[in-house]
Amino acid sequence: MDLALDLHWTWNHATDALWRQLAPDIWDHTRNAWTVLQNTPRHRMRELLETPAFHDLLTSLTQAHADSQQRPAWFETACTMSPAPCIAYFSMEFMLDEALPIYSGGLGNVAGDQLKAASDLGVPVVAVGLLYAQGYFRQELTPDGRQEALYPINDPALLPIRPVLDGGGDRLRLPFQISTGRIWLRAWQVTVGQTTLYLLDTNDPYNPPHIRCITTQLYGGDAELRLRQELVLGIGGWRLLRALGLRPDVCHLNEGHAAFAALERARGLMEDMGIPFMQALTIARAGTIFTTHTAVPAGFDRFAPLLVMSHLAFYASNDLHIDVEDLLALGRGGAPADDMNTPFNMAYLAMRVSGAVNAVSRLHGQVSRALFNPLFPRWPRVQVPIGHVTNGVHVPTWDSAAADALWTRAAGKERWRGALESVEPSVHALPAQELWHCRCLSRAALVAFIATDHSARACFHSGERAQCLPPPVFDPAVMTIGFARRFATYKRPDLLLHDPDRLARILTSAERPVQLVIAGKAHPQDTAGQALIAQWIGFLQRPDVHGRVAFLVDYDMSIARQMVEGMDLWINTPLRPWEACGTSGMKVLVNGGLNVSERDGWWAEAWAPDVGWAIGDGMDEGHDPRRDAHDADSLYTLLEREIVPLFYQRDADGIPQQWVTMMRESMTRLTGRFSANRTVRDYTRDFYLPAAAAYRTRLADNGAKAAAIMHWRESLDRLWHAISLGPVQATAAGDRWHVTVAVTLGPVTPDMVQVQLYADQPEGAPIIVPMTAQAGQASGPVSYSAEVSATRPPSDYTPRVIPHHPDVAIPLEAAHIIWQK
Numbered sequence: 158m159d160l161a162l163d164l165h166w167t168w169n170h171a172t173d174a175l176w177r178q179l180a181p182d183i184w185d186h187t188r189n190a191w192t193v194l195q196n197t198p199r200h201r202m203r204e205l206l207e208t209p210a211f212h213d214l215l216t217s218l219t220q221a222h223a224d225s226q227q228r229p230a231w232f233e234t235a236c237t238m239s240p241a242p243c244i245a246y247f248s249m250e251f252m253l254d255e256a257l258p259i260y261s262g263g264l265g266n267v268a269g270d271q272l273k274a275a276s277d278l279g280v281p282v283v284a285v286g287l288l289y290a291q292g293y294f295r296q297e298l299t300p301d302g303r304q305e306a307l308y309p310i311n312d313p314a315l316l317p318i319r320p321v322l323d324g325g326g327d328r329l330r331l332p333f334q335i336s337t338g339r340i341w342l343r344a345w346q347v348t349v350g351q352t353t354l355y356l357l358d359t360n361d362p363y364n365p366p367h368i369r370c371i372t373t374q375l376y377g378g379d380a381e382l383r384l385r386q387e388l389v390l391g392i393g394g395w396r397l398l399r400a401l402g403l404r405p406d407v408c409h410l411n412e413g414h415a416a417f418a419a420l421e422r423a424r425g426l427m428e429d430m431g432i433p434f435m436q437a438l439t440i441a442r443a444g445t446i447f448t449t450h451t452a453v454p455a456g457f458d459r460f461a462p463l464l465v466m467s468h469l470a471f472y473a474s475n476d477l478h479i480d481v482e483d484l485l486a487l488g489r490g491g492a493p494a495d496d497m498n499t500p501f502n503m504a505y506l507a508m509r510v511s512g513a514v515n516a517v518s519r520l521h522g523q524v525s526r527a528l529f530n531p532l533f534p535r536w537p538r539v540q541v542p543i544g545h546v547t548n549g550v551h552v553p554t555w556d557s558a559a560a561d562a563l564w565t566r567a568a569g570k571e572r573w574r575g576a577l578e579s580v581e582p583s584v585h586a587l588p589a590q591e592l593w594h595c596r597c598l599s600r601a602a603l604v605a606f607i608a609t610d611h612s613a614r615a616c617f618h619s620g621e622r623a624q625c626l627p628p629p630v631f632d633p634a635v636m637t638i639g640f641a642r643r644f645a646t647y648k649r650p651d652l653l654l655h656d657p658d659r660l661a662r663i664l665t666s667a668e669r670p671v672q673l674v675i676a677g678k679a680h681p682q683d684t685a686g687q688a689l690i691a692q693w694i695g696f697l698q699r700p701d702v703h704g705r706v707a708f709l710v711d712y713d714m715s716i717a718r719q720m721v722e723g724m725d726l727w728i729n730t731p732l733r734p735w736e737a738c739g740t741s742g743m744k745v746l747v748n749g750g751l752n753v754s755e756r757d758g759w760w761a762e763a764w765a766p767d768v769g770w771a772i773g774d775g776m777d778e779g780h781d782p783r784r785d786a787h788d789a790d791s792l793y794t795l796l797e798r799e800i801v802p803l804f805y806q807r808d809a810d811g812i813p814q815q816w817v818t819m820m821r822e823s824m825t826r827l828t829g830r831f832s833a834n835r836t837v838r839d840y841t842r843d844f845y846l847p848a849a850a851a852y853r854t855r856l857a858d859n860g861a862k863a864a865a866i867m868h869w870r871e872s873l874d875r876l877w878h879a880i881s882l883g884p885v886q887a888t889a890a891g892d893r894w895h896v897t898v899a900v901t902l903g904p905v906t907p908d909m910v911q912v913q914l915y916a917d918q919p920e921g922a923p924i925i926v927p928m929t930a931q932a933g934q935a936s937g938p939v940s941y942s943a944e945v946s947a948t949r950p951p952s953d954y955t956p957r958v959i960p961h962h963p964d965v966a967i968p969l970e971a972a973h974i975i976w977q978k
């Protein structure tokens with residue numbers, strides 16, 4: 158039972174055999190161990206337990222499970238803090254397994270995969286999310302390619318979750334008072350290896366129907382419903398952690414949806430320490446991390462100020478003891494209080510309550526710095542305080558059984574519990590036949606899946622009778638390519654269809670045939686996205702391509718797994734720079750699949766000529782039809798001239814040596830780099846541990862440091878206008894310039910600021926040289942000077958004054974700045 162309720166089975170092929178023996182049909186169909194257990198008749202269970210082979214298998218798996226929980230993982234050597242910090246991870250969605258359908262796509266994928274990697278690495282994370290009664294919609298299609306959205310109910314009794322109990326063994330219920338009345342939250346827990354995910358829902362019979370429906374659907378409903386979900390997630394979520402006696406040091410906000418958690422965290426500190434809200438927030442902030450995931454302003458959640466006020470007025474005055482206008486100001490980037498048009502932006506709130514912020518790929522870092530520049534007026538874009546941690550996927554979740562066996566032979570079963578780079582040389586050394594054999598087995602498994610799976614059958618329910626196209630009969634020896642993605646216009650799922658005849662010729666070539674597999678859902682309100690699905694359904698019904706194209710209906714985690722395991726080539730065609738990172742292409746790496754993609758998101762930093770192919774010119778422009786034509790042409794040309802020929806260029810043993818060489822480079826160089834294993838280690842080292850230390854510093858002595866910081870910032874706000882800079886003087890001193898500027902600080906003391914010389918660079922980080930004050934001036938302007946290289950004219954360097962405090966993140970927490978005019 159513990160084995161079945163621990164989602165560890167979702168990424169450990171070792172237990173597959175056990176579940177399959179219990180109920181082969183149910184296991185193959187649902188891949189849900191908990192469902193298997195519940196549907197295995199008792200007599201069958203007894204019978205099996207009396208079979209020595211089954212009994213031994215169960216004992217050894219239970220033992221192995223217990224052992225792996227005991228074994229020290231990476232975190233124990235990486236963290237020297239005592240006691241080890243606790244990290245709370247908040248997300249609207251988690252994609253852990255198809256048996257727990259509380260996800261839509263990319264964001265949930267990132268959350269689920271990082272949680273599993275945290276378990277592997279021993280990083281002490283507790284996660285918080287919502288339990289949706291219907292989750293995200295399920296897809297069906299009509300013969301003319303119209304998408305229908307279905308909402309089957311998730312029966313909590315059949316999900317791999319357990320209710321959270323209170324100290325007395327009763328179900329925990331949390332009261333939550335918003336302006337419109339009191340509601341009750343229920344709590345559930347999911348075991349994900351060594352970590353726990355807590356889920357909240359509002360479907361308590363005590364609640365009125367409109368409250369019970371808050372957690373019915375993911376990304377359904379209107380702005381008001383979304384705001385309520387975010388209140389439950391953020392405020393309810395942090396309250397739940399406190400009710401469980403947890404006091405996390407770090408709170409990681411996976412996207413701005415969860416930003417209210419920081420307010421409730423501050424409220425908890427107010428209660429524990431008897432301090433005012435702003436001081437509590439100053440403490441909490443040091444331990445809060447915000448990861449932004451969108452590349453366009455429309456991706457931010459924005460709410461009308463009146464809506465926010467109507468929901469939060471009571472909370473602000475009763476719980477936080479502040480005016481609701483002050484709360485509103487945190488999400489409105491400096492808009493005046495009486496301006497009721499500027500929306501409340503959850504990403505701005507997240508910036509204002511966090512001590513560190515990151516984007517999810519290098520390119521997305523640049524894009525995000527531009528998006529958030531308005532919060533840092535007069536700061537150069539390159540200095541907007543947003544770093545990046547490129548996403549990665551949880552490799553054991555996405556590897557095929559054949560790839561798992563291959564990597565295990567090369568690097569051992571425990572390879573995912575340490576740093577992944579260490580296993581690369583042993584995989585690189587594998588002979589070509591082994592790599593190619595693995596590829597062929599994985600492709601054959603996908604072909605077999607398509608032949609039997611109902612979703613491939615494009616079964617259309619239209620009115621009185623269901624019409625079914627037979628599943629395409631794919632050939633396990635034929636090159637298999639494709640993609641799966643949300644059908645959103647910026648992802649350009651129709652790019653391959655730009656010239657349908659040219660695509661048909663590629664697919665139906667007599668000597669070098671290609672078979673294409675696609676999948677994807679469009680949001681029920683996205684009619685443009687749905688039209689793109691219809692285009693594909695129209696194409697696959699063309700007689701000349703019949704049997705060469707499969708559209709797998711109802712893209713979810715299990716379809717994704719089948720696809721990324723079997724595919725020779727993964728295609729990704731977003732409109733740069735709209736794909737913040739993208740993860741589906743990373744899932745093929747471990748399985749030896751290759752990528753051809755627009756140089757956007759992760760591929761902009763991963764691509765090299767010997768690991769895959771890039772399309773597009775690597776520039777960012779608007780959505781221009783000429784650009785689509787150009788990108789489509791470059792994709793077709795690559796397929797026709799390079800990619801497909803390379804796949805079919807075989808040696809005497811039937812092995813495409815050059816293709817395998819590329820596979821080997823891609824597998825060994827990219828798998829570890831774009832794994833959640835690497836991502837979680839980056840977060841731990843660069844974000845979690847520093848944030849935990851900073852938080853503890855501000856928390857110490859009943860928040861003394863935080864009080865001093867508040868005092869410092871208030872002084873800056875009050876006195877900053879008094880600062881001014883005089884003219885600059887530059888004199889040559891050998892091969893250097895000696896630059897001097899007179900700075901009037903007024904009542905600001907020199908230790909509160911730093912005077913700097915700043916020069917932009919065409920590429921990379923700007924040049925910033927601190928200037929030092931000349932001693933001996935009692936009053937009036939202070940002379941600051943510095944020396945810089947004379948390779949650039951002195952006019953390239955501009956003096957400026959910025960705040961300075963050893964324990965404060967500048968400019969994130971204090972964005973004051975003044976430049977010499």
Ligand SMILES: *Cc1c(COP(=O)(O)O)cnc(C)c1O
Nearest residue numbers: 262263266713714717739740741
């Ligand atoms: C991996 C995955 C995604 C995210 O893929 P992107 O490349 O980020 O678009 C979405 N949905 C499912 C089911 C997935 O498995």
